[in-house]
Amino acid sequence: MVKKMNKIEKRNNQELKEKLISVNRVSKTVKGGRIFSFTAVTVVGNGNGKAGVGYGKAREVPMAIQKSMEKAKKNLMKFEIFQNTLYHSITGSHSGSKVFIKPACEGTGIIAGGSMRSLLEVIGVRNVLAKTYGSTNPINVIQATVKALKEMRSPKMVAKKRDKKIEEITGIQE
Numbered sequence: 001m002v003k004k005m006n007k008i009e010k011r012n013n014q015e016l017k018e019k020l021i022s023v024n025r026v027s028k029t030v031k032g033g034r035i036f037s038f039t040a041v042t043v044v045g046n047g048n049g050k051a052g053v054g055y056g057k058a059r060e061v062p063m064a065i066q067k068s069m070e071k072a073k074k075n076l077m078k079f080e081i082f083q084n085t086l087y088h089s090i091t092g093s094h095s096g097s098k099v100f101i102k103p104a105c106e107g108t109g110i111i112a113g114g115s116m117r118s119l120l121e122v123i124g125v126r127n128v129l130a131k132t133y134g135s136t137n138p139i140n141v142i143q144a145t146v147k148a149l150k151e152m153r154s155p156k157m158v159a160k161k162r163d164k165k166i167e168e169i170t171g172i173q174e
Helices: 007-012 061-074 114-123 138-150 155-162 166-170
Strands: 017-030 033-045 050-058 090-094 097-103 128-134
Touching (some): 017 061, 017 138, 033 061, 033 114, 033 138, 050 114, 090 138, 097 114, 097 138, 114 138, 155 166
């Protein structure tokens, strides 16, 4: 009997790296008192340009983490990376957070704060300089980083959009 695999199970076979960004206790005030629950933010990635972000909420911490991991696996996105770094400097913002990310030479490592570092690690970026401005709320920083990384354009994409050859864009003759 052949078992049909759903999309999540197929993606699980790719050996995804999972990282927990934050767990928070939140409360809802009702007539009888407070109801406490937990939220979790996680990132998953294959280390080769694919990553997803998940946010889960439940009455218990393990369930919140599990929900956020499942959502992150469902929300996998492809990002352009070049030799373990980026093609060019990028900026992104979400809510009160602004991020600036810049490529670095081999051996630099990931110089970035907290949640942005985790996302860049699971994507597969190894050498980068990054700075967060404004709010350092992990959820907003992650969303700003994702928006910035979506703006990344490879020379091939730029050449195609401008109807030019890659050599004209990069200035390198092959």
